[in-house]
Amino acid sequence: MQDRFIIENGTLVSFKGEEHSVIIPEGVKVIGKEVFRGMAWITDVTLPEGLVGIEDSAFKGCRQLKSIGFPTSLKSIGELAFHRCHSLEEVILPEAVTSLGKGTFLYCDGLETIIAPGAKKLGTQAFANCTHLRSITLNSRIDCSNFKNDVFTGCLGIKEISLSDGYSYHTDNLINALISDGEVHPVVRAAAESLYRSIEIEDGVLFKLHVDLRTFELPEGIKAVGKGCFLDKKGIVSITFPESLERIGSNAFGNCISLEQITLKDPHVTVEEGAFRGCSSLKRVVIGDRIYTLGGIDCAGGTPRIIRQISDQLISDFYISGKVLMSYTGSEERVTVPEGVEVIGESCFEGNERLDRVLLPDSVREIHENAFRNCICMQSVVMPEGLRAIRRSAFENCRKLIRFNVPAGLEEVGFAAFRGCVSLETEGFETGTPAAVRVPDRVYGENDIPAYRYCFDGSFTELVPDKPGIIGKYAFSVCPELRSVVINAPGCIVEKYAFEKCGSLKKIKVTAGRIEKGAFSFCRELEEAEIDGVTELEEEVFAGCSSLKKIRLPEGLSRIGRRCFDECTSLPGFDFSGIRHIGERAFERCDSLKEVRLIKAEVGYHAFADCAGLETILLDGETRLQSGAFFGCTFADRVVFCGTEYPFSEFAQSRNTAGSLLPVRVQEVIGSVYSCFEVSRRNSIVRYKGDASKVRIPEDIVSAGDEAFRDRLRVEDIRFPAGFSRSGRMTFSGTGWLERKRREAEFTVVNGLLIDAAGCGEKAVIDGSISRICSWAFAGNTRIKELVLRSSRTAADCFAFRNCINLKTVTCADGKTYTLESCTDLTEKDYPETVRRIFSECINCFKLEGEGVLTESTGNIKELVFPEGIKEIAPQVYMDCNLLESIVLSKDTKIIGKCAFKNSKWLRRVGNAEGVERIDALAFSGCKSLESISLSDALEDLGKRAFEHCCELKEIHISNKLTVIPERAFFRCKSLKRVFIPASVKEIGTQAFAFCSELEEVIFEDRDGVSIAEDAFAWCDKL
Structure with a gap:
């Protein structure tokens, strides 16, 4: 037994045992440093009489140590001796222990009682963070001056302080010692001050x-x-x-x-x-x-x-609608989906490049389209055994996915579900694109109309075939004069695209046994259709029939295929009472549909997406909806579920929240409607993902962020809620709505927000009805020269006037007018802050360094005008600019740096260049559209190849201060016809004017004084 204790000269230096209860042998005088450190299994210790010291960290980290008895002979305890002994509940020290070292009982958060009647000094953090400490006893002569050194920091549970002279203080809250008006013992006050240094209370x-x-x-x-x-x-x-x-x-x-x-x-x-x-x-x-x-x-x-x-x-990082996880907005690498979620919604985690591992709860039954698509760092997914379906492209391009358990209950794996998962070993289900299978050509009989038979035939106006068995694919495709079709052949098969794109077809009456894919698709003038004899309309049958207003279908019809009525924008209603299956995108963009009533129906992915006019959705408890069934139907405002009407108008109504009283299925419908919006926690639209012609923004949305609706060309109308109060940079740029608004007025204003003023003329007057000028409202407007602000309460967002380079005058509400003439005005003139910011944004496209050196500028403006103060254009500033057509320099501009405008292929004109003194090498090289530059006799230095390949340059002034026309200075300037060489020029370099094919005349003021390279005018055939 003694072999477990290593003792040297009365000091226990090591312990080799593994028992929970430790009895220190007699004769041990000192427990050495770190002897029991980290021995988390020890629960109780018996110390021998005669022990006088416990050295630093002796029992540090003995997390299970609950009981230790200290002998009366003990005199000292070292620093951190019992640090993080979390289970220690009571400490009774002998009177001989007069001081405790630094952190002796630090983080002993199970300690409730400490009795140290001899303790006259406590080290820093001696009892810090002993959160359950209730009672302490100390020597009445204790030095409490150092209590401020975190001696009792975090010991918020102290209720009793006793001293060896019999004094005792009891309280429910030690903070009372600090706020009490009466006398408080200095030890108690010092302890309270130490305790509450860790927290700030007011x-x-x-x-x-x-x-x-x-x-x-x-x-x-x-x-x-x-x-x-x-x-x-x-x-x-x-x-x-x-x-x-x-x-x-x-x-x-x-x-x-x-x-x-x-x-x-x-x-x-x-x-x-x-x-x-x-x-x-x-x-x-x-x-x-x-x-x-x-x-x-x-x-x-x-x-x-x-x-x-x-x-x-x-679960606030999870946007959950009913039982559907719509999106994840967090940033964790490992995500645990909350219990109760049954569906991982469409594109829920798509493109999340931080995601590494996902744990799905047992409740998940389906993973919908694109749910984890392009999660390129995701390595493993733990699937529940009850998972039934993995839909199309759910894990596409998850290139690092290496672990995936196939649940026993899995019934469906969609097309390309695991395509691009190059690290994943898969067996038993399709991961990529299935191999093509050849379909044998159909053999047509005597009464059939073969495929392609009358395609593009302009002789038909009406068609009444004599009971054909088959009308072949594309048989009447693109018949431009065909106006009506009547088919009365109950067993007939109308093959795919048989009548597609018949641009004049207005009415059809078809009794057939089968109508295949796209049979009447994109018949844009078709207004009326009567169908009989079929139980199913296959995919795309009427897709793109944008004039279709009236349709009668047989009672036995139960299935409608994928995209069957896609973009039938004029269809006002549809009888769904007998329909049991509605395919993917079947009624997408049917803008005139007002009501959808579904009974025991299976409704496919995006079946009614972007139906802009849809207002009421009625469904029973047996109807099943796939992802985004009503995606983007933002004008819908009522769900009737099992006979009860539930109005809605707020995005929050789609969320699972504490106060929500809506049935789960109703929440899921609302979530489907609003899934076209990506919304931040602050009720701001981050991105609109839909393609509807009309959009109603939910009532609780207060703003839309940068580029949220950008380039949604089909959006012609947007309805804003009363509380909409902010719009970001280019939020609605490229929408049909903004283009229409620009045609109607010079300002686009919503709820007092000036969203766009791109069409504004030379003077803009902002009256008091406009509360805010939104970011980029005037951006890039080079026509505006004067701004008048009628109200001091009108705010302007950052970059509202970005690159309004010709705006030089601002008049404020107090009638004072301010002007901008030079770049230096921003630092030299005393502008109001708003005016300073406006002018700063106007010349934001010019970044200056040092003494007027232009080091950076935008080339995204067709016509640039320099403000005064730009003395030099640094190298490459406008190199490869693809929009710049014209630039007017400042009168202060003296230097054009190397490659400054190189390959700006649309630059036609450089004005106000009379003050330029130096043009460096390649400055205008490759400016193939440059026609003119207004140089003067101020030019003293011209760099090599300065104007090479300026094919449209018709004339050039050679300064009488130039001494050298360097090599290839005007190489291939094909449009130059006449050049005057002043007497100051002493040298013309190699190929300086080579290949100037239209050059007819070169006039020298002093021919004899010029050294001309042999090939300076090579291949100038008209000289």
Whole structure:
């Protein structure tokens, strides 16, 4: 037994045992440094009488140590001796121990009682973060001057302080010692000051915690936890709130990823938005004697509102509508989807390049289209055994995906579900594009109309075939004069695209046994169709029939194929009562549909997407909807579910929230409608993903971000809510709506927001009805020269006047007028702040350094005009500019640097260049459209190849201060006809004018004084 103890000269230097209960042998005088450090299995220790010292870190990290008896002979305990002995509950020290070292009992968060009657000095952090410490006894002559050194930091549970002379102080909250008007013993006051150095409290509000404790109990008297108080405290595991608590501020516990439990004395606490956002480990809330379990999307009936609120916040990174996970907005690499989610929605994680691992709960049954597409860093997905379907392209291009368990219940794997998953080994299901299978050609009989037979035939105006058995594919495709078709052949097969693109066809009456894909597609003038004899309309049959207003279908029809009525924009109604299957995108963009009534129907992916006029959706409990069934139908405002009407107009109504009373199926319909919007937590539209002709923005949306609707050309009409108050940069650029607004007026204004003024003329007057000029409203408007602001309350967003290079005058509401003449005015003139910012944005495209050196500029303006103060154009500033057509230099511009305009192929004119003194090499090389540049006799230096390949340059002034025309200076300037060489020129370099094929005349003021290279005018055939 003694072999386990290594003892040298009375000092225990090592312990080799593994038992839970340790008895130190008699004769040991000192426990050496770190002897028991990290031995987490030890539960109790018996020390021998005669022990006089315990050295530094002797029992550090003995996490299970619960009991240790100290002999009366003990005199000293070293630094960190019992650091992180979490299970230690009581310490009774002999009077001979007169001091405790630094951090002796640091983080002993199970310690409740400390009795140290001889202790006259305590080291820094001696009892810091002993969060359960209730009672302490110290020597009455203790030096409390160093208590400020975190001696009791974090010991918020102290209720009793006793001294060896019999003094005792009892309190429910030690903070009372600081706020008491009466006399308080100096030791008690010092302890209280030490304790509350770790937290900042003002008027009952806890604003900041300066320690990261494992467990924490807030003292009574705290009424509120302030915003961000515990933000990123990743060490805290549990916290208990006092009965006095009334409010928990926003983000108070944000990203406390280790927090597992909170305890409340009162359930009527206000929990502000995002208070527990990111607390991914929080599983339990204790209220009184009730324990509530968190972690899923469902809360049992009767669950307190505060539990539902906290539950919502835990899953706030997940946009969940009903049982469908619509999107994930977090940034974690490893994501656990909340329990209760049954469907991973369309494009839910698409393109998330941070995602590494995903855990799906047992509740998930389907993974929809593109759900994890292009998650290029994702390596593993844990699938539930109950998963039934993985839809099209769900994991496409997940190139690093290496682990995927195939659930036993998996029934469906969609097209290209795992295409591009190059690291994944798959067996038993399709991962890419299936091989093409040749379909044998159909043999046509005597009464049939063969494929392509009358394609493009202009002789038909009416068609009444004599009971054909088959009308072949493309048989009457693109018959330009065909106006009506009557087919009465019950067994007839109308093959694919048989009548497609018949541009004059207005009416059809067809009785047939089968109508195949695209049979009447893109018959743009077709207004009326009567179909009989079929039980199914196959895909694309009437796709693109934008004039179709009336259709009669047989009673036995039960299936409508993919895209069957896509873009039938004039179709006002449809009888769905007998339809049991509606295929993918079957009625997409049917803008005139007002109502959809579904009974026991299976509704496919995007079946009614972007039906801009749809208002009412009626369905029963047996109807099943696939992803985005009503995607983008934003004018819909009512769902009738099982006979009960549920109006909606807000995006929030699609979310699972504590206050939602909508049935799950109704939420899913609303989520489907609004899935065309990507919305931030601040109710701002980040991106519009739809293709509807009309868009109604939900009532609770307050703004739209940069480029949110950009280039949605089909959007012709947008309805804004009353609370819409901000619009970002180029939010609506490229939409049909904005193009229409520009044609109607010079200003596009919504709710007092000036969104666009690109069509404004030379003078813009902003009256008091405009509250805000949005970012980029005037951007790039080179026509505007004067701005008048009628109201001082009109705000202007950043870059509202970006690159308005000709705006030189601003008149403010007080009648004062300010002008911009030079770049230096921004630093030299005393402008109001708003005016300074406007002028700064106007010349934002000119970045100057040093003494007027232009180092950077945009080439995205066709006609540039330099402000005064630009003295030099640095090298390559406008090189390869593809839009610049004209530039007017400043009178101060003296130098054009190397390659400054090289290959600006559309540049036609350079004006106001009379002051230029130096043009460096290749400055205008490759400016193939340059016709003119207004140089003068100020030019003293011309660089090599300065104007080579300026094919359209018709004339050039050679300055009388130039001494050298260097090599290839005007090489291949094919349009030059006449050149005057002044007497100052003494040298013309090699190929200076070579290949100037139209050059007819060169006049020298002094021919004899010029050294001309042999090939200076080579291949100038007209000289």
